[in-house]
Amino acid sequence: MRKVHIFEAKSGDVLAVDIYGPNGAVLLAKGVKLTDSYIRGLRENGIRHIYIHDIFTFDIEEKPTISPVVRQQAVKKVYETMTELIEEQKAVQRVSSLDLGQEYQKIFKEILDYLLSRENLLINLSDLVISKGYFFHHSVNVATIAGVIGLAKGYSSQQLLDLGVGALLFDIGMTQIPSALWAKKGPLSPEERRIISHHTEFGFELLKKQNNISPSSAYCALQHHERFDGSGYPHKAAGKYIHEFARIIAIADVFDALTSPRDHRQQHSPHEAAEYLCAAGNTLFDYELIKTFLKYVAIYPLGTNIVLNTGYRGVVSNIFPEYPLRPVVRILQNPNGETLKSPFEIDLRKEVNVTIVEAF
Structure with a gap:
């Protein structure tokens, strides 16, 4: 999964995280394919970001704090x-x-x-x-x-x-x-x-x-x-x-x-x-x-968009409680903004000279 702004969402995108209503009921369940009508409704109801699955992030799954x-x-x-x-x-x-x-x-x-x-x-x-x-x-x-x-x-x-x-x-x-x-x-x-x-x-x-x-x-x-x-x-x-x-x-x-x-x-x-x-x-x-x-908060939650000091862009694919500032990042774009045909991952616990400069 990866996080996208609601204005970047497109019809056909697959929702990766449930969306809830006031009383706790699920309004849109993960796995649902978004339509223009769904996206418009989410915008009108104050949803600014959603999590979607794509071919590069389908295996990144949320780990909710409570079920x-x-x-x-x-x-x-x-x-x-x-x-x-x-x-x-x-x-x-x-x-x-x-x-x-x-x-x-x-x-x-x-x-x-x-x-x-x-x-x-x-x-x-x-x-x-x-x-x-x-x-x-x-x-x-x-x-x-x-x-x-x-x-x-x-x-x-x-x-x-x-x-x-x-x-x-x-x-x-x-x-x-x-x-x-x-x-x-x-x-x-x-x-x-x-x-x-x-x-x-x-x-x-x-x-x-x-x-x-x-x-x-x-x-x-x-x-x-x-x-x-x-x-x-x-x-x-x-x-x-x-x-x-x-x-x-x-x-x-x-x-x-x-x-x-x-x-x-x-x-x-x-x-x-x-x-x-x-x-x-x-x-x-x-x-x-x-x-x-x-000590116990995910500073960079799964699916967060990341920009590294090297210019590469990607999403957080794994996090570690003992290293909250050093997640694993799946690189999706090169410094020129071009989407990679073969994404790769960087474990920031091991790459000490690589740092996160932006997260959104």
Whole structure:
């Protein structure tokens, strides 16, 4: 598979990665041949890049961080919970009658079991989601990233569950904000930002009413927009006064947001998002947690387009957790931009003088 911009997609291209809708259902499955109508629909639904198979990359297969089945079940539950709360006029009062704790512990256990079954914990979030589904899939991505960091830190089973539940529900307060605001495509006014900022407190109030959700999980909702230097909200907490779970979720939240297509923001590559986090270490984010996170993220995911310092172009065909910056690159074009009749691969772990100068 290889990544292409949606405007480069052509009728007849074969989709290499599933595309999901808001509730977790597959809208277009990998293996489908694209038509002009499909491509037009994907553009209209906010899809900016897709993964396709061609004769040079058909054997490069995605390695999802969590299985499609687990993802679909988790997104479906988040979708049901959030839409019910959005639609229910008396949601804050009614939420106490729900049992979110047990339901979301079960969901996160499935995510955790899948993570533990993998050979490595490498985070490779290549799932494609239409724009209306971002809110729901984002929570599952954040929980997946948080779970990897929690495992890397050696958290106990109970700590992992509390972190996971908090991560799945960290943005639940957004259901109490007018949907026109958080779905707005253009820039927000200062007053609109002030209104949206209250979602952290709304979320905390919703979660602390639950008998089976720990205070640690509730603090994920309250503090995920606090920043390490005290510049965040709602209380301008700083450093160790921000719960560690919330510091983890802040990193996961920003990384997934930066690498996802958004109507109001440029989509960044994983290596660009990683550079941003590093630059903000111990100012906006906990640098020790960032270092832990970066050990487990695929900086150059499979199918990423690469330009080398030699001028050759290709796609990432294999990645190694212990060498995140040195993948195997399948060379498809020479420095003149001509497509090679016989592509070849370069293992950057062995070619120390060859470096990646661009990735997209």
